[in-house]
Structures are given as structure tokens and as C-alpha cells.
Amino acid sequence: MRFACHDARNQYSERWQVEMKHAPMSEPLFCLGSVLLPCCMSMYVRHKVLYEDMNRYVCCGGFFPCSGRMGEQNAPMLCLCLESFICFPTSVMTSRAMLQDEMQVQNSECDNCLISFMVAMQYLSCVCDIAACLTGSEELHSAAAAVDCVAEFSYCSVCACMQAQHVAQIKYRAANPGAVKVALGVPPVQVAPGQQVPMQR
Numbered sequence: 001m002r003f004a005c006h007d008a009r010n011q012y013s014e015r016w017q018v019e020m021k022h023a024p025m026s027e028p029l030f031c032l033g034s035v036l037l038p039c040c041m042s043m044y045v046r047h048k049v050l051y052e053d054m055n056r057y058v059c060c061g062g063f064f065p066c067s068g069r070m071g072e073q074n075a076p077m078l079c080l081c082l083e084s085f086i087c088f089p090t091s092v093m094t095s096r097a098m099l100q101d102e103m104q105v106q107n108s109e110c111d112n113c114l115i116s117f118m119v120a121m122q123y124l125s126c127v128c129d130i131a132a133c134l135t136g137s138e139e140l141h142s143a144a145a146a147v148d149c150v151a152e153f154s155y156c157s158v159c160a161c162m163q164a165q166h167v168a169q170i171k172y173r174a175a176n177p178g179a180v181k182v183a184l185g186v187p188p189v190q191v192a193p194g195q196q197v198p199m200q201r
Contacts, residue, residue: 009097012106014181016165017172020111023164030167034160041163042084042091048170049095049184056184059083061094092159099169104181111165118158125151 024031034041050056054076059067060083072079084091099105107115128144173179 009100010106010112012100012104014103014105014179015108016105016111016169018165018168019108020114020158020161020165023161023168026168027164031160031164034163035156038156038159038163039084039088039091042088042095043080045095045163045166045170046080046084046091048167049098051184054080060087060090061098063094063097064090089159092162095166096162098184099166099173102182102184103169103173103179105169114158114161118154121147121151121154 018026030041046057047054057072057076057080059070059072059079062068070079070082100107125144125147128140128147132140132144
């Protein structure tokens with residue numbers, strides 16, 4: 001699984017053009033759109049990451065075992081739509097990973113802190129909800145509800161800032177083709193287990 005490359009991405013030499021904490025000011029309309037229509041914005045970002053060439057599309061960027069086995073070749077836009085709406089967090093992080101690998105970009109410490117806080121709050125929210133259910137305590141239910149609100153706020157705001165950061169990076173890539181370190185190629189032909197790879201003509 002290529003998400004294991006997370007540590008390697010922290011060794012990349014380039015930086016995001018806009019740090020996540022500054023993304024709302026850099027791309028205010030897109031950031032607002034990512035709050036109101038996050039899944040649609042995620043579809044837009046992936047389409048741009050792929051240079052608007054859906055022949056390059058593979059479900060979840062090829063990072064998961066299901067990638068290449070979801071009928072992407074026949075209906076890439078439908079698959080991208082399903083990925084963005086059903087697996088929204090994965091969709092956002094996949095676009096981020098693709099940009100990082102292509103342009104050799106590492107997160108700033110602030111970026112990592114915001115992402116880690118968002119993930120930690122999701123875990124804490126889950127733990128609090130489980131504890132409240134098991135104990136039946138009204139105080140714990142109230143505390144769990146408060147933690148849920150903070151977790152949802154952090155989730156929505158960080159994802160919106162992240163997508164705005166991606167758009168700023170895509171604009172920079174378009175204006176500076178030399179910033180691309182590793183060309184994003186067309187994915188290899190995907191075949192089911194036991195089948196032979198078809199001959200290329």
C-alpha cells in the first residue's frame with residue numbers, strides 16, 4: 001500500500017506554495033465551496049490533479065487493493081463520483097498524496113499538526129461515544145456531544161483548507177511545468193488475478 005510512503009513524503013525537498021493555515025485567505029471562494037459542497041470540490045480537485053485526463057484515473061489513486069478493479073476504465077467519472085461521495089476522506093488524501101509525489105512536496109509542521117489534531121479528535125469522539133453508550137451516564141453523553149461538535153468542526157475546516165491548498169498548488173503547477181519532479185503517467189493496464197496482460201499495439 002503506497003500510503004506507507006507517508007514518512008518518505010516528509011523527506012521531500014519542496015514545500016506547498018500555500019501553507020494550510022493560509023489557504024482560506026489564498027483561495028477563499030474555493031475554501032467556502034469545500035465547506036458547502038466538499039464531495040463536489042474533491043471531484044474537481046482530482047480531475048485537475050489528473051490534468052483533466054480521465055484515462056489516468058484509478059480508484060483511490062492506486063493506493064488500495066480495490067484500485068483498478070472498480071470498472072474505472074469503462075466509467076471513470078462515475079467511479080470518481082462514487083469515490084468522492086462514499087470515501088470522501090480517502091479521496092481528499094489521495095489527491096494530496098498524488099500532488100506530493102508528483103511535485104516532491106512535504107507538509108509543513110503546521111500542516112501535520114492540523115491533520116493530526118483532526119484525526120485525534122475523530123478518535124476521541126468515537127471513544128467518548130462508546131463510553132457514553134456503555135455507562136449510560138448523562139454527563140458522559142453531554143461530554144460526548146461536545147467532543148462530537150469539535151471533531152466535526154475540525155474535520156470540515158481542515159478538509160476545506162486542505163482542498164484549497166491543493167487548488168493553489170495545481171495553479172502553481174500549471175504556471176510552472178518545471179515544478180513537476182515525477183511525471184504523472186497513465187496507470188498500467190489493470191487485470192484480474194489469473195488473467196494475462198493484453199498485448200499493447
